[in-house]
Amino acid sequence: MEIKTQRENGILIANVNGRVDSANAREFENVLSSAISDDDTCVVVDFGGLSYISSSGLRVILLVAKSLRNRNAEFALCSLSGPIGEVFKISGFDKIISIYDSQAEACAALGG
Amino acid sequence: MKVKRSLCIASDLSELERLHDAVAELGEAGDWPPDLVYQVDLVLEELIVNTVNYGYDDDARHEIEVTLISDEDVFTVEIIDDGHAFNPLEDAPEPDLDLGIEDRPIGGLGIHLMRVMMDDVHYRREQNKNHLTLVKRRNG
Numbered sequence A: 001m002e003i004k005t006q007r008e009n010g011i012l013i014a015n016v017n018g019r020v021d022s023a024n025a026r027e028f029e030n031v032l033s034s035a036i037s038d039d040d041t042c043v044v045v046d047f048g049g050l051s052y053i054s055s056s057g058l059r060v061i062l063l064v065a066k067s068l069r070n071r072n073a074e075f076a077l078c079s080l081s082g083p084i085g086e087v088f089k090i091s092g093f094d095k096i097i098s099i100y101d102s103q104a105e106a107c108a109a110l111g112g
Numbered sequence B: 001m002k003v004k005r006s007l008c009i010a011s012d013l014s015e016l017e018r019l020h021d022a023v024a025e026l027g028e029a030g031d032w033p034p035d036l037v038y039q040v041d042l043v044l045e046e047l048i049v050n051t052v053n054y055g056y057d058d059d060a061r062h063e064i065e066v067t068l069i070s071d072e073d074v075f076t077v078e079i080i081d082d083g084h085a086f087n088p089l090e091d092a093p094e095p096d097l098d099l100g101i102e103d104r105p106i107g108g109l110g111i112h113l114m115r116v117m118m119d120d121v122h123y124r125r126e127q128n129k130n131h132l133t134l135v136k137r138r139n140g
Helices: A025-035 A055-070 A082-090 A103-111 B013-029 B034-054 B110-117
Strands: A002-008 A011-020 A042-053 A074-078 A098-100 B003-010 B063-070 B074-081 B120-126 B129-137
Touching: A002 A025, A011 A025, A011 A055, A011 A103, A025 A055, A042 A055, A042 A082, A042 A103, A042 B034, A055 A074, A074 A103, A082 B034, A082 B110, A098 A103, B003 B013, B013 B034, B013 B063, B034 B063, B034 B074, B034 B110, B034 B129
Parallel strands: A011 A042, A042 A074, A074 A098
Antiparallel strands: A002 A011, B003 B063, B063 B074, B074 B129, B120 B129
16 A cells, blocks of 8 residues: 655645555544645545455544544545445445545646 | 355454455456446455454454355455454444534544444354454345
8 A cells, every 4th residue: 555645736636556454444544644734735646556445544544534534624535446336335434534536637627 | 156264363454454465365366347346345344343442341353254256146244353342234323424523523434334334234142252244235
């Protein structure tokens, strides 16, 4: 698992690659949380390079979403593959977190 | 063609990689669709993690037996552990998926994913062990 971040037009974009499972979810939480600064008001997590995520990874996404919501920052996910989108849907996360097909759409929605 | 793999793993999360590899190997051997292999992989992880985290009172090393069987139309996973009696079909509350983000509790989704993703789940307690069988059908 690897996370690369960049800031574009005031949006923090975190590209997640590889697998997130129970064995490395804590690392995922630490790296993602520390990548987001208190000044970030828009955060997009791009799952285009993610091959696998289990409920341990969903837990981290929910923690991040809650913490951003608490300080009125915007949060979105994008580029989920078919099976990963299905995991989010079955968990009902598609109803509480904004999910976009592409990074461009996510950035347009948050920045625009 | 029937392909079977039996693994005896320690009650430790570091064993997940070995399980993932075995599921992937059987998925390839049986020419299973990647989306289906993903779901088997995920549900197996959820159950093993549940057992490792909540199944034991002591810090001793326990063994968990996992058998994977790829048959013509059915992918079956059998898990046998000596943890506390736990029937995932009855002993875990259904999460409320309609709660807003502020009210959604952290966790509690693993067993829900199992119930939705698997076509059949069978549980029995025998000689102080949990026996769980997960079934995923090719045309489920």
